[in-house]
Amino acid sequence: MDVDFGNALASVAVTGVSEASLERLDRRVGRAHERIAAGIEDRTFGYASLALPEETDPTEIRTALEGFDPEAVVTVGIGGSALGAKTVTEALGCAGHHTLDNVDPVETARLLEELPLESTLVNVVSRSGTTAETLSNFLVVREAMTEAGVEWTERTVVTTGDSGPLRDLADRHDLPTCSVPEGVPGRFSALSAVGLVPAAALGCDIEAVLEGGAEGRQSLSPSLFETPAYAYGAVAYALENRGATTNAFVPYAEALEPLSEWFAQLWAESLGKDGLGQTPVRALGATDQHSQLQLYRAGRKDKLVTLLRPREREDVPIPDTDVDELSYLGGETLGGLLDAEFEATEASLAAADQPNVRLEIDRIDAESVGQLLYELEAACILVGELSGIETFTQPAVEWGKRAARGLLGGGEFEEAEAVEGKTSRRVE
Numbered sequence: 001m002d003v004d005f006g007n008a009l010a011s012v013a014v015t016g017v018s019e020a021s022l023e024r025l026d027r028r029v030g031r032a033h034e035r036i037a038a039g040i041e042d043r044t045f046g047y048a049s050l051a052l053p054e055e056t057d058p059t060e061i062r063t064a065l066e067g068f069d070p071e072a073v074v075t076v077g078i079g080g081s082a083l084g085a086k087t088v089t090e091a092l093g094c095a096g097h098h099t100l101d102n103v104d105p106v107e108t109a110r111l112l113e114e115l116p117l118e119s120t121l122v123n124v125v126s127r128s129g130t131t132a133e134t135l136s137n138f139l140v141v142r143e144a145m146t147e148a149g150v151e152w153t154e155r156t157v158v159t160t161g162d163s164g165p166l167r168d169l170a171d172r173h174d175l176p177t178c179s180v181p182e183g184v185p186g187r188f189s190a191l192s193a194v195g196l197v198p199a200a201a202l203g204c205d206i207e208a209v210l211e212g213g214a215e216g217r218q219s220l221s222p223s224l225f226e227t228p229a230y231a232y233g234a235v236a237y238a239l240e241n242r243g244a245t246t247n248a249f250v251p252y253a254e255a256l257e258p259l260s261e262w263f264a265q266l267w268a269e270s271l272g273k274d275g276l277g278q279t280p281v282r283a284l285g286a287t288d289q290h291s292q293l294q295l296y297r298a299g300r301k302d303k304l305v306t307l308l309r310p311r312e313r314e315d316v317p318i319p320d321t322d323v324d325e326l327s328y329l330g331g332e333t334l335g336g337l338l339d340a341e342f343e344a345t346e347a348s349l350a351a352a353d354q355p356n357v358r359l360e361i362d363r364i365d366a367e368s369v370g371q372l373l374y375e376l377e378a379a380c381i382l383v384g385e386l387s388g389i390e391t392f393t394q395p396a397v398e399w400g401k402r403a404a405r406g407l408l409g410g411g412e413f414e415e416a417e418a419v420e421g422k423t424s425r426r427v428e
């Protein structure tokens with residue numbers, strides 16, 4: 001990806017960062033890069049994520065999928081165990097990928113009604129193998145397949161860690177499995193089997209995705225001024241230190257909307273530590289110019305707006321019109337209108353002292369998507385290094401899990417008592 005942070009400079013936006021500050025910060029970026037590079041080489045926990053382009057074996061994935069030629073794939077997983085896979089298939093237009101990454105009974109029932117179960121591949125993904133939502137949905141899907149007369153063991157592939165309930169189930173039923181790489185948190189696993197099985201099953205070029213990731217690896221160097229990923233991470237970090245506690249991530253491409261969900265987990269779960277972290281907001285261009293832009297432009301100056309677009313895209317002409325006030329659109333194209341709105345929104349934010357950064361990729365294809373995923377991960381890891389936080393764990397999410405388990409009789413957890421003791425002040 002290319003990064004243009006001109007609109008994040010103090011010379012443009014009052015809450016921006018000065019060139020001099022970035023020059024000083026670049027020395028810290030260089031030291032952080034040395035730590036990151038060493039962590040990649042040593043496959044240290046978390047940093048191992050940035051070794052995935054070398055470590056992920058497409059052959060393992062394709063072997064596990066041998067004999068499957070599904071009409072549809074349903075990924076039963078949650079968080080990083082679903083978002084990366086959804087991002088890849090949606091970006092690459094691999095039709096037929098569905099995700100069950102929530103336990104909304106209406107949605108699960110709807111999807112099971114809609115899916116051609118006899119020609120659907122069930123892709124169960126959980127690093128721990130213990131995630132309640134994933135296992136509950138899998139049990140429901142398995143029962144639906146049985147009731148439909150489909151032998152579930154012949155239509156299920158599992159991606160999980162080396163041990164745990166899901167690994168045991170896969171072994172017990174001799175299910176095809178892929179491994180979740182050691183030392184790679186779920187939100188950083190898109191360039192592993194976790195993120196690539198559905199794309200492979202639906203005929204997408206996962207090798208090219210990994211080639212893009214490898215180009216991302218090659219792009220890392222000790223300076224933010226020579227490394228797009230570090231330029232984005234360093235500017236996001238500097239802006240957070242100047243009050244930008246929100247990062248609105250706005251791709252101008254429908255195919256990249258799931259990327260925003262993936263980015264939100266990556267940014268929030270990695271950087272939301274010790275009272276720090278930018279709140280990622282998922283938005284979509286041009287649609288959210290008609291909803292959230294008012295806030296970005298005239299609300300609190302506590303934001304970074306990240307604008308992402310492909311430079312090339314398939315296009316659709318806009319027919320001529322005899323409606324006078326719309327005649328300027330005739331003969332244009334929808335892509336031309338989208339690009340004009342991207343640039344107009346970018347300029348409107350700068351004109352309102354709202355720092356924004358432009359990310360661009362050549363086009364939305366397997367290689368560009370792989371490189372984009374890799375470089376956003378690297379950007380996130382750099383922010384973690386500069387912030388001095390523990391980027392790769394997520395202890396804060398465990399409290400709620402224990403409370404829910406206690407409420408369901410899954411053990412004695414003091415967190416469940418806190419739920420019972422809720423302070424109420426209802427208005428009806």
Ligand SMILES: O=P(O)(O)OC[C@H]1O[C@](O)(CO)[C@@H](O)[C@@H]1O
Nearest residue numbers: 079080081126127128131186397
């Ligand atoms: O792959 P698993 O172990 O089911 O975890 C799913 C998701 O839940 C989390 O562990 C948070 O609870 C995420 O970090 C992870 O992506």
